Amino acid sequence: MAGMTKVLIVDDDALVRAGLTMMLDGADGISVVAEATDGADVPGTLDAHPVDVVLMDIRMPKVNGIVATQQVRARANPPEVIVLTTFDTDDNVLKALRAGASGFLLKDAPPSRIVEAVLRVAAGDPILSPHITRRLMDQVVTSADAYTTARTALSALSPREHEVAVAIGQGKTNAEIGAELFVSVATVKAHITRILTKLSLGNRTQIALLTHDAGLS
CATH class of the missing domain: 3.40.50.2300 (Response regulator)
Structure with a gap:
């Protein structure tokens, strides 16, 4: 085994x-x-x-x-x-x-x-491809409570981590995020790891859902 x-x-x-x-x-x-x-x-x-x-x-x-x-x-x-x-x-x-x-x-x-x-x-x-993630998120309307909770959670991020989180919510790949922020893919991955840790999330799809709830993607 x-x-x-x-x-x-x-x-x-x-x-x-x-x-x-x-x-x-x-x-x-x-x-x-x-x-x-x-x-x-x-x-x-x-x-x-x-x-x-x-x-x-x-x-x-x-x-x-x-x-x-x-x-x-x-x-x-x-x-x-x-x-x-x-x-x-x-x-x-x-x-x-x-x-x-x-x-x-x-x-x-x-x-x-x-x-x-x-x-x-x-x-x-x-x-999950970014396209499928976006389509699933677009099916739901965020409640006021979810909006407040998401905004509060994201406020714990640094400005750069916040930028990365929003880019994930927009369906961008690590390579696209790196090009947009002028950093390496390895640096993007490091930011994602810190975001997951700070927000107690399990994967990048949950990051995307959180930014959607916050009205940022």
Whole structure:
């Protein structure tokens, strides 16, 4: 198992679990080490089977994927979460991203796309394109409370970190941000790391959502 990306599949549909397990176990560098039928089973399963990536269904009968994602990301050294959905217009996708998911996949995505997504998030790379992130954010109207909370949170950033956060919210890549601010990509990544730490966020998608709530992107 050394060097393998270990995966937990969480879905109440036995056929979906079986198909994903067969697909991922047949891919180089990936091993499905456990399955769960509901979000309620996730904490105990992770205690018994530590993994790198969780493939999480959104709609489940007892504990849904949004709540389960929050619980996963609150753990010490949490695995990455990719949520599974039938429709990419589902507003629950945005809720799952706010909860800390690294991205989402449609259940009918090509096998190669699913394998690529698992390996990428395990390596710390985002799987949501800026375009998709913007489209999801544009579906919602920010409440007054969310606006105030976001503005307060962002006030903890330095001026340069604030610029980087806003650029992320505008859908810009690290290379584009670096060119705009006349700094290296490595410097941009360092700013992002500090932003995530200061704001207690898990990934750049959550930064983008926060700047959206603050009315800055």
